[in-house]
Amino acid sequence: MKTNNPAFPSADHDHKHCVSLALKNAEAYCLQQGLRLTKLRHQVLELIWANHQPVGAYELLEQLTQEGRKAAPPTVYRALDFLMENGLVHRISSRNAYVGCSHAGHDHTAQFLICETCGQVAELDDARIGSVITKDADQLGFTVAQWTLEISGICDQCKRGTADE
Amino acid sequence: MKTNNPAFPSADHDHKHCVSLALKNAEAYCLQQGLRLTKLRHQVLELIWANHQPVGAYELLEQLTQEGRKAAPPTVYRALDFLMENGLVHRISSRNAYVGCSHAGHDHTAQFLICETCGQVAELDDARIGSVITKDADQLGFTVAQWTLEISGICDQCKRGTADE
DNA sequence: CTGCATTATGTTACAATATAACATAACAAT
DNA sequence: ATTGTTATGTTATATTGTAACATAATGCAG
Numbered sequence: 272m273k274t275n276n277p278a279f280p281s282a283d284h285d286h287k288h289c290v291s292l293a294l295k296n297a298e299a300y301c302l303q304q305g306l307r308l309t310k311l312r313h314q315v316l317e318l319i320w321a322n323h324q325p326v327g328a329y330e331l332l333e334q335l336t337q338e339g340r341k342a343a344p345p346t347v348y349r350a351l352d353f354l355m356e357n358g359l360v361h362r363i364s365s366r367n368a369y370v371g372c373s374h375a376g377h378d379h380t381a382q383f384l385i386c387e388t389c390g391q392v393a394e395l396d397d398a399r400i401g402s403v404i405t406k407d408a409d410q411l412g413f414t415v416a417q418w419t420l421e422i423s424g425i426c427d428q429c430k431r432g433t434a435d436e
Numbered sequence: 437m438k439t440n441n442p443a444f445p446s447a448d449h450d451h452k453h454c455v456s457l458a459l460k461n462a463e464a465y466c467l468q469q470g471l472r473l474t475k476l477r478h479q480v481l482e483l484i485w486a487n488h489q490p491v492g493a494y495e496l497l498e499q500l501t502q503e504g505r506k507a508a509p510p511t512v513y514r515a516l517d518f519l520m521e522n523g524l525v526h527r528i529s530s531r532n533a534y535v536g537c538s539h540a541g542h543d544h545t546a547q548f549l550i551c552e553t554c555g556q557v558a559e560l561d562d563a564r565i566g567s568v569i570t571k572d573a574d575q576l577g578f579t580v581a582q583w584t585l586e587i588s589g590i591c592d593q594c595k596r597g598t599a600d601e
Numbered sequence: 602c603t604g605c606a607t608t609a610t611g612t613t614a615c616a617a618t619a620t621a622a623c624a625t626a627a628c629a630a631t
Numbered sequence: 632a633t634t635g636t637t638a639t640g641t642t643a644t645a646t647t648g649t650a651a652c653a654t655a656a657t658g659c660a661g
Contacts, residue, residue: 278576307628309638328618343641348619353638364529365584367618367647384578397572403564404587411443411558412592413549419530420585422569427577472657474609493647508612513648518609532618532647 278384278393279426280323290320293371297359300375306357314340315350316371319360324391325368363392365421370394381419386426393426443549443558444591445488455485458536462524465540471522479505480515481536484525489556490533528557530586535559546584551591558591 280289297316301308308316318334319326328347335342351369354360361372361381370392372381382395400420408415445454462481466473473481483499484491493512500507516534519525526537526546535557537546547560565585573580 279578307637309627311639341640344619345621345641346639349639364586384573384576386578387581393576393578395572397568399568400565403562403568404585407560407562408549408587408589411549412595413444413551413558413587414590414595415587416552416589418585418587420569420583421529422573422578422580422583424573424581425579430577430579472608474656476610506611509648510612510650511610514610 278395279386279391279428281428286321286323289323290317293320293373296373296375300359301357304357311340311346312350312353314338315347316354316359319354319369320371324389325363325366325370325385327366327368331369361394361419363421364419365423380417382422383420384422384424384426386429387423388425388429391426395420395422443560444551444556444593446593451486451488454488455482458485458538461538461540465524466522469522476505476511477515477518479503480512481519481524484519484534485536489554490528490531490535490550492531492533496534526559526584528586529584530588545582547587548585549587549589549591551594552588553590553594556591560585560587 294313294317298308298313300306314335315331318331322330328344328351331351332342332344332347335347340346351360351362355362355369358374358376359372360369361383362369363383363385366385370383373394374396380401382397382400384393384395386392401418404418405415459478459482463473463478465471479500480496483496487495493509493516496516497507497509497512500512505511516525516527520527520534523539523541524537525534526548527534528548528550531550535548538559539561545566547562547565549558549560551557566583569583570580
């Protein structure tokens with residue numbers, strides 16, 4: 272039996288459901304905020320979620336092209352910019368890659384566990400980290416705008432060998 | 437009078453002393469560890485410290501060239517690799533830039549405050565953050581190898597206007 | 602100190618990631 | 632419909648980073 276791990280979904284979880292849920296959330300959020308989640312942006316967001324692990328911009332570009340859209344690098348980067356500005360996607364800068372964000376709304380903070388073996392990413396959301404950061408920064412008179420925490424290591428499934436993969 | 441801020445050194449601090457101290461530490465560390473801090477590596481490390489804020493690889497390349505060394509990109513990247521492996525330099529991935537590390541020894545963790553205005557970087561070293569990370573990761577069965585925390589915002593000096601700059 | 606293995610650097614070419622700048626198209630509101 | 636605004640298409644190029652192989656320096660066994 273698989274462990275039910277909310278952070279690193281097991282390989283047999285319902286991908287499609289997972290993606291469509293994320294998209295619905297995004298649609299609702301954009302509607303509510305008066306943001307234009309155009310076809311292109313929707314498509315890019317869907318691809319990001321479908322990959323379900325960090326995807327590079329040029330990988331997205333290729334996938335877009337395969338889906339029949341005429342696209343060049345700016346096409347992808349602009350969509351990514353929009354999605355990031357509005358908190359629907361995060362950039363993993365240590366990998367030059369992008370992942371979908373589950374808690375939309377532009378939050379500007381992110382905490383990731385990145386598995387070096389399988390490449391999967393889990394988004395943490397531990398308030399303690401933010402509070403420590405804020406306190407430290409305050410003491411130095413530093414005003415925090417945003418931050419990224421990227422934690423690299425090995426996930427549970429990969430440690431147990433191939434059984435779960 | 438300037439604030440004596442250990443994290444963000446004021447503009448009038450003794451640059452040269454600062455650099456030479458860092459270099460001496462690095463030399464001592466490499467000697468002790470049997471690491472070969474060659475002329476090139478030493479030169480690159482010195483340039484990084486001399487800049488005293490994150491420097492890009494190609495910027496370093498240019499500076500190396502100006503100092504009369506024949507250098508191509510791999511020259512710089514290899515030196516950077518060595519310096520990073522041995523904890524003498526950190527990479528700021530959100531900026532594709534490199535900074536000197538004050539606590540040598542390969543530690544593999546880093547916490548940075550990055551001022552969006554002046555570009556200066558302060559390295560934090562708050563043990564609480566590491567401990568929260570470890571606990572969170574443990575609960576998910578994730579084994580942490582290394583992590584990077586990059587905090588973007590505005591430093592004290594820049595908030596006060598140009599007086600301190 | 603000589604030859605050999607190892608490590609570091611030089612050199613050329615190129616891969617991967619990202620943006621500038623300007624043209625066209627879609628949209629939203631009069 | 633007209634117009635201002637926002638989004639996308641298109642071409643070219645900037646920026647960052649590596650692969651692959653040649654040469655040079657270094658450390659060490661004999």
